[in-house]
Amino acid sequence: MSSLWDSVGDAGRLPERVLWGAAASVTLGDLVHGSSLGGRLGELRGRSVLVATSDQLTAALALIELDGIARRLVLCPPDLPSEHVPFVKTAAAVDALVSDWDAPESGSEGIGSFVRCSPRLTPATSKRDEQHETEWILLTSGTTGQPKLVVHTLLSLTAAIRGGRTSATPTVWSTFYDIRRYGGLQIFLRALLGGGSLVLSSLQESMGDFLIRAGAHGVTHISGTPSHWRRALMSPSAHRISPQYVRLSGEIADQAILNHLRGFYPQARIVHAFASTEAGVAFDVGDGLAGFPASLIGEKSVGIEMKVEDGSLRIRSARTAERYLGSHGETLADRDGFVDTGDMVELRADRYYFVGRRGGIINVGGLKVHPEEVEAVINGHPKVRMSLVRTRKNAITGALVVADVVLKAEPDSGAGPPAALEREILQLCHQALPRHKVPAAITFVPDLTVAASGKVVRHRA
Amino acid sequence: MSVRLSVISQVEQVAKEQKKKLAPLSDDLVLLDSGLDSLCFAIIVARLEDALGIDPFSTAEDAGFPVTLGDLIRFYEEAGK
Numbered sequence: 125m126s127s128l129w130d131s132v133g134d135a136g137r138l139p140e141r142v143l144w145g146a147a148a149s150v151t152l153g154d155l156v157h158g159s160s161l162g163g164r165l166g167e168l169r170g171r172s173v174l175v176a177t178s179d180q181l182t183a184a185l186a187l188i189e190l191d192g193i194a195r196r197l198v199l200c201p202p203d204l205p206s207e208h209v210p211f212v213k214t215a216a217a218v219d220a221l222v223s224d225w226d227a228p229e230s231g232s233e234g235i236g237s238f239v240r241c242s243p244r245l246t247p248a249t250s251k252r253d254e255q256h257e258t259e260w261i262l263l264t265s266g267t268t269g270q271p272k273l274v275v276h277t278l279l280s281l282t283a284a285i286r287g288g289r290t291s292a293t294p295t296v297w298s299t300f301y302d303i304r305r306y307g308g309l310q311i312f313l314r315a316l317l318g319g320g321s322l323v324l325s326s327l328q329e330s331m332g333d334f335l336i337r338a339g340a341h342g343v344t345h346i347s348g349t350p351s352h353w354r355r356a357l358m359s360p361s362a363h364r365i366s367p368q369y370v371r372l373s374g375e376i377a378d379q380a381i382l383n384h385l386r387g388f389y390p391q392a393r394i395v396h397a398f399a400s401t402e403a404g405v406a407f408d409v410g411d412g413l414a415g416f417p418a419s420l421i422g423e424k425s426v427g428i429e430m431k432v433e434d435g436s437l438r439i440r441s442a443r444t445a446e447r448y449l450g451s452h453g454e455t456l457a458d459r460d461g462f463v464d465t466g467d468m469v470e471l472r473a474d475r476y477y478f479v480g481r482r483g484g485i486i487n488v489g490g491l492k493v494h495p496e497e498v499e500a501v502i503n504g505h506p507k508v509r510m511s512l513v514r515t516r517k518n519a520i521t522g523a524l525v526v527a528d529v530v531l532k533a534e535p536d537s538g539a540g541p542p543a544a545l546e547r548e549i550l551q552l553c554h555q556a557l558p559r560h561k562v563p564a565a566i567t568f569v570p571d572l573t574v575a576a577s578g579k580v581v582r583h584r585a
Numbered sequence: 586m587s588v589r590l591s592v593i594s595q596v597e598q599v600a601k602e603q604k605k606k607l608a609p610l611s612d613d614l615v616l617l618d619s620g621l622d623s624l625c626f627a628i629i630v631a632r633l634e635d636a637l638g639i640d641p642f643s644t645a646e647d648a649g650f651p652v653t654l655g656d657l658i659r660f661y662e663e664a665g666k
Binding site: 244327488516517518519520521524526550559560564565 | 602605623624626627628630631632635640642643
């Protein structure tokens with residue numbers, strides 16, 4: 125297949141299309157005549173390149189330029205702990221570093237070539253001589269310890285995108301995600317291949333400032349996790365964007381967040397997608413309801429097969445990753461090519477609902493609780509913005525379920541007595557859930573920690 | 586509120602929340618006959634830890650488990666000393 129560079133060129137309208145970072149921007153028209161690598165592309169031919177930049181725009185430019193040239197692109201997320209760098213280096217046989225730092229940082233010694241990447245383009249000097257079907261290596265955080273290195277190709281990364289229509293009106297994409305994670309990378313590739321522009325987020329920028337900037341660039345399509353969206357709706361600047369398309373992925377989209385988004389952006393199509401770094405994009409749901417139609421299971425016509433086994437969703441398609449690097453034999457797919465997502469689903473009537481992660485179960489006296497199913501009920505209370513259900517050690521049942529709850533800012537109400545609100549939320553839980561799943565205690569907290577991945581931080585007991 | 590009153594009020598409160606019919610409370614009421622199940626006791630222990638700052642069930646090493654309501658109250662009174 126053609127490289128990312130060629131695909132960008134093919135999508136057309138280059139002079140009007142822009143990649144906006146927080147500090148700088150580049151039009152695609154300029155990009156295809158220049159180099160962000162100071163003309164040193166030739167030095168990276170056939171190399172395994174660690175792309176480790178502090179800024180997303182420089183990473184974006186390097187990826188476009190290097191696909192088809194490098195043997196391997198290792199996408200380093202901004203929050204990779206430095207103690208994991210040597211493992212990543214070894215597992216991916218990294219022999220070159222591309223970064224926007226002035227000099228290699230400590231910990232990157234012995235990597236081989238260091239090539240600086242900058243949004244200030246220089247005229248391209250070396251001729252592009254594409255010989256490689258570049259491997260794209262994405263890092264996912266294991267729950268503990270070392271990251272997993274997941275091998276994709278441009279083909280697997282774009283299989284869910286290709287064949288889609290290029291929109292007649294200019295599309296301006298944006299995402300709360302970092303583009304070096306699967307969810308963000310999908311949006312980056314959608315913007316490039318679908319003829320759009322892209323507003324990149326920045327770690328240094330507040331939610332409010334990002335929304336204002338995205339609004340100023342006229343964002344039409346925007347994606348993030350449900351946690352990103354709950355935060356966005358808490359921002360006074362949420363009304364600064366008026367998207368036509370709102371996408372959620374990466375966490376369970378419960379009915380409450382779908383309803384909130386529909387209410388806040390009535391003109392937008394609200395879509396929640398299921399995707400994971402390993403399994404790729406599986407499906408989009410656009411009917412405004414949580415979960416997905418049971419008819420998707422077993423269907424083969426859309427180039428993807430799904431099944432439910434031992435309660436978890438399993439996926440086989442051309443969009444799944446190929447394998448892990450440096451995993452000591454851990455396999456990504458089973459013998460038949462199905463990737464086990466570890467996401468547990470439950471069939472109710474003619475729809476499947478996500479109930480949580482296989483590893484995240486709380487055991488209350490031998491009865492299982494998925495934190496996410498309890499959160500979905502709590503989040504349904506009109507005064508609740510978001511919640512985190514966690515385990516609390518208990519000498520009688522081993523564990524109990526407790527909840528941290530963030531309330532919506534309600535400027536006109538004095539919030540009311542928390543005891544009354546706690547009773548209301550517990551009553552809601554008692555109506556919807558078996559007793560052992562009802563939180564034994566509710567703590568009202570000002571905020572929850574959301575990781576750089578856009579997902580609520582869950583501490584495993 | 587005294588430890589005794591805290592224990593009794595949590596027992597009553599949790600029974601009400603969990604829709605359990607509580608036997609008449611007295612010091613020699615056997616806990617297993619009180620109408621409360623282990624989930625109820627688990628919640629009572631957690632709430633008392635929040636209210637009193639102690640969890641004798643996870644700290645007591647050689648003390649036996651309380652059998653009657655009176656034992657339970659003394660369990661908390663001893664641990665709070």
